[in-house]
Amino acid sequence: MRIIVIGFIIIINFIFKSTFLESIAIFNIMPNISLLTVVSFAIMRNETEGAVIGFFTGLLEDIIFGKVLGYYALVYMVIGYFCGKPFRDFYRENYLLPLALIVIATLSFEFVYYVSHFLFRGKLDLFYYFWRIMLPVVGYNAFLTLPVYRILYGINNLIEEREKRKRRLFKV
């Protein structure tokens, strides 16, 4: 049940990202919806699930859009793991934690992308890339984190209620 719903969310994410997001871009900057779902699930559940969801999200993007196989999978998986591990038993209704984590995660994601795709080709103008691309993405992601986190939190609650009913109290 959980696997089906989360798989569906990952696929919807990807399709949404590559078709609709372009029309809500501001100044040519699109938010990173995959990153929002990975970090949200990493906070709500444990780091294992964050890493696995990150892995499959990144793998899907790699297969269709990437130049090498495994780059996005690696980055999203590491982000999912490190967002889930220290904040494992935090209070989940808290909306400040996703916001802070999304900012840090987006900054590191974009910075790693810049280093691996641009710095190694000799484009050294970090100042331009930072102010024109990295910061606006952080801002747009932070703006969308509350609605996305709330929606995913609601979906997670529905799934958990289903699972609670199926769990047996005493192991026979």
Add this chain to the structure above:
Amino acid sequence: MDFFNRNRKTFFILLIIFLLISIILSLNFTKPTWLNNTVGYIITPIQRETKKIQDYFSDKISGIKQKDEIEEEYERLREENAKLKMDLERLELIEKDNEELRKQLDLTSKYPQLNIVGADIIAKDNNNWSKSFLIGKGSQDGIKTNMVVLADGGLAGKVAHVGLNYAQVIPIVDDSSSVGGQIKKSGEYGFVKGDLKLQDLGYCKMDKISIDAEILVNDEIVTSDLGGIYPNNISIGNVMEVHVEESGLYKYALIKPIVDFENLKTVLIIMDDNEFQYIEDIYGEIENKEGGN
């Protein structure tokens, strides 16, 4: 699940090592792997349908009142116009070549037939650094990597990556794209590269133009006759500004491409390289004649 939970750390470390190896190994992948084919085959039709929905809504939102038939007619005419413009350019070039060659050899010319196929754009790349897009035709329609993609009568990019029913195109304004270019009037060479810093203007940067080359604003830039990927004399764009590089050794120019990448919906793909066949035949004939003498 217990086994998995207990050895979590080793499992993750192994997975990370596996992914790193996979990145290194896949750097040299040229043909589509079975992974691309299966996943892409399922995902891209969904992308195509959602893109159609998005196009429908964005057209409505743009606020222009047009009847549906007029819009269809307009798209059809635009596509036809683009093909005709391309044909016209090729015919002019062929006429010029033909006259020159007729003077040198007694040759009845073969007109190269260019095989052109149209395709829709079904998805655009989803990170903010890259401008590549996916088109709806793939290896089952005969598309191969490094095929040239045109639109609106000018160069749009080339195919980077092919699956069964989709292909990824890297446009000339993408940061990693580099095309050999030539100034149409004077014949000087340069490299037309895309630059992310010029994305607001939508311009490309033409690099490494010789310092004493004659280049003025509004000159036309075409693909050069050197190099094996792009057929020559396809127009790329017009010069907007000319500057001297900081090193003082070269000039560079900002080029406004002919293709309007913001509103691009359909592209044309050149299916084969008969152009090069034609040139090789001519050179073959010249060598034979000289060898015979």
